[in-house]
Amino acid sequence: MANVVLVTGGSGLIGKALQHIIETEPVGSRFGKLPNENWIFVGSSEADLRDPTATLKLYEKYKPTHVIHLAALVGGLFKNMKYKLTFLRDNMLMNDNILHASHTHQTTKLISCLSTCVFPDKVEYPLDENKIHLGPPHDSNFGYAHAKRMVDVQNHAYNEQFGCKFTSAIPTNIFGPHDNYDLEGAHVIPALVHRCYLAKKNGTPFIVAGTGKPLRQFIFSYDLAKLFVWMLREYDEIEPIILSVGEDEEVSIKEVADAIVKAVGFEGEYSFDTTRADGQFRKPATNKKLIDRIGGFQFTPFQEALDLSVKWFVENYDTARTGVKKD
Ligand code: NAP
Ligand code: GFB
Numbered sequence: 001m002a003n004v005v006l007v008t009g010g011s012g013l014i015g016k017a018l019q020h021i022i023e024t025e026p027v028g029s030r031f032g033k034l035p036n037e038n039w040i041f042v043g044s045s046e047a048d049l050r051d052p053t054a055t056l057k058l059y060e061k062y063k064p065t066h067v068i069h070l071a072a073l074v075g076g077l078f079k080n081m082k083y084k085l086t087f088l089r090d091n092m093l094m095n096d097n098i099l100h101a102s103h104t105h106q107t108t109k110l111i112s113c114l115s116t117c118v119f120p121d122k123v124e125y126p127l128d129e130n131k132i133h134l135g136p137p138h139d140s141n142f143g144y145a146h147a148k149r150m151v152d153v154q155n156h157a158y159n160e161q162f163g164c165k166f167t168s169a170i171p172t173n174i175f176g177p178h179d180n181y182d183l184e185g186a187h188v189i190p191a192l193v194h195r196c197y198l199a200k201k202n203g204t205p206f207i208v209a210g211t212g213k214p215l216r217q218f219i220f221s222y223d224l225a226k227l228f229v230w231m232l233r234e235y236d237e238i239e240p241i242i243l244s245v246g247e248d249e250e251v252s253i254k255e256v257a258d259a260i261v262k263a264v265g266f267e268g269e270y271s272f273d274t275t276r277a278d279g280q281f282r283k284p285a286t287n288k289k290l291i292d293r294i295g296g297f298q299f300t301p302f303q304e305a306l307d308l309s310v311k312w313f314v315e316n317y318d319t320a321r322t323g324v325k326k327d
Helices: 013-024 052-062 077-082 084-104 139-162 188-202 221-234 253-264 288-294 302-315
Strands: 003-008 037-042 066-069 109-113 166-171 173-175 206-209 218-220 241-243 270-273
Touching (some): 003 013, 013 037, 013 221, 066 221, 077 084, 139 166, 173 221, 173 302, 188 206, 188 253, 241 288
Parallel strands (some): 109 166, 166 241
């Protein structure tokens, strides 16, 4: 019988990247589709996963043997700061419904998606898989972070009580084609790509929020998609695993802005609005467990991945998610 791999959040940044990898890597290869697999990608129009009945109906319709659960209320620093309760509640509802439906439908394997912002703000660096519950997360995203942490708690409880094989991935900040390029609500890379694109097009100032000093690790969505395929086939632990570039690949927001200026071909000056928040200063995570388990992985260099993402944005401006009404 064919394996049915259901991807929630299939219309989002990582969902689209997974679809791209599954459709372009050679069939039967390590990251490609296997002949006995049927992949299904769903967005919120197919089922609002905050609704338990709609979630169960989705499982009844597709009878997934495997689920990659990417759906979430997602946003950058400023959206997280503004809607803490909504981030907490929507994500708890979606995650609880997916875990419950996966249990009742005897799904063989479920991979949920956390984020390195779930880790404590004050903890010894680098972050590793054993440090999730050692203290409160950064205040700027405590709603989202607590909802995501509970998935790890539930994964262990489902395993201990029912033997379920539910696990989770912990990616760092992500970017790539099909990102959400909303000017206010998006993550730093898509928001700044959009701002820089408008500054070049309209001859207006390019303004970066905060001081530019915070540090982040970024992973390209196509690389991350390969790692999800690897997890599906080859990672059998309940414990989460960090999916990240190396600890030595932290970049500052200023370096990100410089790379975006280069990729967009913006020739003006840019400035920092230091009245706006910096958020967490850094959250460096180790990928040692990943590299040990996978045995080596070639990450796409940052500027190359950024150039590709900017090219995608410029070519798809009319249909990209920008939060701007386009006629
Ligand atoms: P995204 O581009 O914003 O996509 C979110 C996806 O979730 C969309 O497919 C959306 O469907 C779906 N969704 C939202 N609300 C839903 C609901 N009520 N019912 C059903 N589906 C719903 O997000 P992403 O960046 O791909 O994020 C994917 C996963 O990675 C999330 O779990 C996120 O927490 C995690 N993550 C993201 C980052 C990052 O930097 N982007 C970093 C770490 C972890 P529609 O578009 O059809 O509404
Ligand atoms: O991508 P971002 O919002 O993610 O990046 P976080 C925030 C950093 O980029 C801060 C600076 O230092 C901001 O001051 N920045 C500069 C900007 N300009 C902009 C801009 O136009 N938009 C944004 N968003 N930032 C989010 C979390 O944290 O990242 C989530 O709030 C989630 O919960 C996600 O985990 C991965 O790393 O700060």
